[in-house]
Amino acid sequence: MSILIGAESRIMIQGITGRRGHFHALQMLKAGNQIVGGTSPGKGGDWCHESRLPIFDTVRDCVDATNADVSVIFVPPHSTADAILEAIDSGVRTIISITGSIPLQDMMIVKSALKNSDSLLVGPNSPGVLVPGIANAGIFPNDIAIQGNVGVISRSGTLCYEIVDTLKHASIGVSTAIGIGDDPIIGIDYLTCLEFFEADPHTDQIVLIGGPGGDSEMRAASFIMENVTKPVIAYIVGESLSTSVLRPFFSRSGSLSLDTLGKKTGALRDSGVRIAGKLSDIPVMIKR
């Protein structure tokens, strides 16, 4: 049915009493997930008033009491690495960090800890994982997608919404949509998701959304060439800048890396991936 999460997932929320954690716990409940509880240090033993979810002081307490195997993190950036490490230490299998802008070296500590564990990290700066009609672990707007056989992977959260919404308007359904996150250092990358989708019997084709910065799309291209038999459609946002007079304005700001601009579509095309010129072209490229 899906990858990373499914109907049987038992989802907890770290930072469940915060403004965002609380709001999205309610949204996720509306989506029909099994939300089993959450943490808010110092408020353990209490219950969330609106959602009637139990609150625990630590992730271990929550896991012991509820068998949670997925955790969605909403704590502030300066304590996010600690929250992820706590989830790893408590044996949570799938950890999803909605919070982004994590200090770089904090993420290096997390990456090192992940290597010695069985946990998978989605994010940081991820919209979460969506299995339409089944589970919504994150901040995907509800009713944004319908069930189907297209797997979606995107670095950008907003573009992940944009594509599943565009597909929905064309009556095309999604098996699982994953926002892998847009921080400089992230947990699972395109490769892991492609591998899962390749193995998932309910996914027949894959849509990959990329963008400027880093070279993860280049590595995805070589991985697809070697390991993926299912058809892949890709859209790399921002490629128009490669030939545009606007390019220097982005380079000058110094905050955007455009080194690989223009190279990614080429590499993906060489790997047999079909390239969409516009995001809104994707529905007509999908095999019905």
Added chain:
Amino acid sequence: MGVEHSMKLQEYKAKSILKDAGIPLPVSTLATNAVQVKRIAAEIGYPVVLKAQTLEPGRGRAGGVRIVQNEYEIENISNQIFKLVLNQHPIQFILVEKAFTFSKEYYFAVISDLDAGCPVLRLSEAGGATYLEPESFKNARCVDQPVDINVGLKDFQIRRLITQLGIDPSLWKQLQLIAHRTYDVYRQYDATLVEINSLVVTQQNQLFALDTRISVDGQSLFRQERLYDSFDPSYFGWDERQALKYDVDYHSFPGEIGCIVNGMGLAYLTIDQLIGLNMMPAAMIDIHGGATSTSIASSLEMLLSNARVKVIIINIFGGMTRCDEAADGLLQALGGGFPKKPIFIRLEGTNDDSGLDLLHKNENLTFFGTTDALVNAAVSWLRGEEQ
């Protein structure tokens, strides 16, 4: 998307940090005028190197780095440097440094490998300007050593770099010390890069860090209070300063269309669409996920008061950003009245129904269901206006 919040420190600041960490550097002092430069040079002893302090690229080409042999020419050269303006940034400081003669130069750095998610030590034979020249760099030996941040840098890892490059054993001890201290600076200051280029061997067989560069992680500044005075607010334009205040990203362009989006992905999508229609934005404001009504209101005010902006696009697909809050912010900025400029809105996602209900109270706004339709409409309006 692909945003790297890395901030380069001024050279003098980087050098004072490394000096405090115990890394051998040439004697240097900062000066603000030619008289000071002359006095400092006399104390240090000629020859000296005068280095314009700037974060802009092209300092060397512009004549911002000069070797001065004697006191007769120093004031003249200093004044020339103080008159330089690089990318609209005038030179305010000169670093006066003892000039060095050396027999060999290396490149040494602690860099951040974002894909592997770990620090990497890099040592190369191609020191100095050679490191930046692709051809000579290709022929030079360059070795990398990843470090597990939870284990820390170990002696054997430095030895591996040293022996791979065949560095003379008489330098090992000094290099070990420099490597450890550089790595410590990288960790203590939340750096993304600490670079010594070049690391030179003097005729007395001493290692010296001749030029250094430190970039720090913008996401870690909250715990790096000692760096707060290193960032010069005059470095940003008015709009960028406003943007910093309201925690939004502001990119300025030469066009006439002002855009507000919630995320770099949507920003690039909007730009792709505009470029496809041969149009340019005037400004792109990214309010990020989960923005408050205040930051949205201030963003709209910035666009309304920017004379170059003729038409405004608001493209929000809310996940963490709640559409009702976004709508509230837009109404705050508009009041109930007629907007000074046409505003085209696409508002979708979390709480979009209540957000749109709010906005429908102002009858002067136009709404669209997709990015394509939104951008097309704004561009058509602008073209109609131009005819």
